[in-house]
Amino acid sequence: MERVFRHFQEELDQLKERLLAMGGLAEERVRKSVRGLIDRDTAALDAVLSGDVPINDLHIEVDDRCVKLLALHQPMAADLRVIVAAVKINTDLERVGDLAVNIAEAGKRYLPHPPVKPLIDIPRMGELAQTMLRDALDAFVRRDMLLAQAVLAADDTLDALKTQIFRELLTCMIQSPGTIEPALDLILISRHLERIGDHATNVAEDVIFILSAKDVRHPQADSPRSNEP
């Protein structure tokens, strides 16, 4: 029994390690897509567009690991919640990888146009979204409640940046209709970054749920978290 238990803990640690690896890949893809936009580097954007195989492979592997852990070890209570959370986190990280692709696609449409402005706060949104993602995964692995709560707080900042970017770009479009196309792509990119922050928030909420057995996902039943400006 002791040996089976040790084996389970090893596999659970491996699962966390694979999720961290996946998080690292997702973050790197977000970083590269935003850098490609800032540096006007089409090759970097192309690398994001063609480079989703490793993260997709990990997505399938992590799902399999979760199902096998549940089937072979029939974990109880706290461990069970960790594995159920891992299933969800896996989905969130895969979507982050997809959003990096969306950013790269919008970036490739944007680059042939003259720059709208010095990209306003999009680089800052990119940094913040990456930090949130990293912190949420660290909180999961280290079981760090405070760090998970910091991610939730950061999401408000990210939303505020998105709203501000939306207003500035709308003004741009109305004042200089020649900027409509590229400004629209910047608005879409800011939305993708906001959604990356939402996925980091989901992960942080799962961590808080594991640690406190308290569900923070619908704190104010009558005011849903919005992703609109």
Add this chain to the structure above:
Amino acid sequence: MERVFRHFQEELDQLKERLLAMGGLAEERVRKSVRGLIDRDTAALDAVLSGDVPINDLHIEVDDRCVKLLALHQPMAADLRVIVAAVKINTDLERVGDLAVNIAEAGKRYLPHPPVKPLIDIPRMGELAQTMLRDALDAFVRRDMLLAQAVLAADDTLDALKTQIFRELLTCMIQSPGTIEPALDLILISRHLERIGDHATNVAEDVIFILSAKDVRHPQADSPRSNEP
């Protein structure tokens, strides 16, 4: 043992019934948000904005049911995959509810402006997204492979509609800069509807995975499914 097994099947059936109820609520909220936009009915949009309590309650309930089923019955093989899929489907349905809120918010910003056009294909996108959602859940409950595959095919139609709407509205904005603000909200609404279709697609992919033990989620490793125009 026989009795425990029957009890498990009953609870599994209840879980599916609750997921269907949640799907019904999510679909109704999407329907109401799109109808509110088409009929210029602010009260309907307000009802969507204030009515997310039941779906959020179900979200928590379904998660709890999944964890309890895993903990108490330690299901194996096929049943285990159904429950893991239920965890994911639950997340997808809750997000669909959030997207209905986003549509209602954009609708409320849109309505005070003069209509851009007769809303182009947005009503059709709304119908299609709702059908996809209903079919995906029916496929889950009835274990219907063909229906699940039909949902994947419908997603291509939805993406094509979104791309066409984007082009038409971009032309509108460039030709009549007075339409920039409302046209932008219609573009965002079409994105929200497309994401609802993506969630229905996720559900359909989970169904195919359960039925065939084959992973269809990353069929072409070098051409990720895109949600960009």
